[in-house]
Amino acid sequence: MAKRSLIVAHHAPDLDAIGAAWQLVRFNSQEYSGAQFAFVNPGERISLDMAASLGFDLHEVVHVDTGLGKFDHHQPERGHQQISASSLVFDHNCGIHPELEQDSALQSIVQFITEIDHFGEIHWPESDHDRYSFMVHELLRGIENVEPHDDESMLHFGIKCLDAVYANLTQKLKAKEIIAEKGQEFSLSYGKCLALETRNDDTIKLAQMQGYVVVIKKDPKIGSIRIKARPDSNVELKPLHEAVIKADTTGTWYYHPSGKMLLNGSDKSHNQTPSPLTLEEIVTLAKKSLG
Numbered sequence: 001m002a003k004r005s006l007i008v009a010h011h012a013p014d015l016d017a018i019g020a021a022w023q024l025v026r027f028n029s030q031e032y033s034g035a036q037f038a039f040v041n042p043g044e045r046i047s048l049d050m051a052a053s054l055g056f057d058l059h060e061v062v063h064v065d066t067g068l069g070k071f072d073h074h075q076p077e078r079g080h081q082q083i084s085a086s087s088l089v090f091d092h093n094c095g096i097h098p099e100l101e102q103d104s105a106l107q108s109i110v111q112f113i114t115e116i117d118h119f120g121e122i123h124w125p126e127s128d129h130d131r132y133s134f135m136v137h138e139l140l141r142g143i144e145n146v147e148p149h150d151d152e153s154m155l156h157f158g159i160k161c162l163d164a165v166y167a168n169l170t171q172k173l174k175a176k177e178i179i180a181e182k183g184q185e186f187s188l189s190y191g192k193c194l195a196l197e198t199r200n201d202d203t204i205k206l207a208q209m210q211g212y213v214v215v216i217k218k219d220p221k222i223g224s225i226r227i228k229a230r231p232d233s234n235v236e237l238k239p240l241h242e243a244v245i246k247a248d249t250t251g252t253w254y255y256h257p258s259g260k261m262l263l264n265g266s267d268k269s270h271n272q273t274p275s276p277l278t279l280e281e282i283v284t285l286a287k288k289s290l291g
Helices: 015-027 048-053 085-096 098-102 104-117 130-134 136-143 151-182 202-209 238-247 279-290
Strands: 006-010 036-040 061-063 184-188 191-197 214-218 225-229 261-264
Touching (some): 006 015, 015 085, 015 136, 015 151, 036 151, 085 098, 085 104, 130 136, 136 151, 151 191, 184 279, 191 202, 202 214, 202 225, 214 279, 238 261, 238 279
Parallel strands (some): 006 061, 191 214
Antiparallel strands (some): 184 191, 225 261
16 A cells, blocks of 8 residues: 655646656555645745645655755756756666666656756757647646646646656557567568558557558457558559458458558547458558559
């Protein structure tokens, strides 16, 4: 059973404060899985009276990104170090759970938060581009302008975002492994292509990023098949679509008008019938119809 604990951050918590709290709750659950949250002015610590009013003794309190404690980096001697509250919590958690040192997804998140906390985004390519407005730290700023909120709702919004980012990065890392271990390369006149059997949908986009012109993925559990061509390629999947619907009279297929996607089964559609065609049969049809 988790111990009683109170995590204290500063008002209007930013990504670093949220990232530090998120790590304590998610990766040090024996101490903080049931933690409550409180907020103080930046740089301050919670008072004995305020902690008591919330039902906590001071030994049950931890401060993140405020209070000049072990999870704060605003002390004069730390001012020029490339660290953050999130990186300090990460180091602390690794001391308890050394396996976290091998968690590349978590490391990427901590590195990103630390860079943002030191305004490193000014060095990004096209640093003033609107695309960056879709990033988590900008969403946290933006939400302040669109709806009423309090500190805790902002913190929970940020935690939800980091849960999603962690899940995406974990899937991406798995996708890299799957492509390396299970990917079956084949060639068309357009260039190198990849076929693989996996449930991981991230493999399709990642394989395209790696230069594969056409990617064919079959879900081994459901049986659905997804075929995509790079949007900047000369590939037109219509001949393959015509060959597939002749060979498969059972599965439900959708040919995208862009000519770059041929889909049998999608999270967006709940009434499609998986194809009985094997991965090898689809690859053979691709070679014959696309050359």
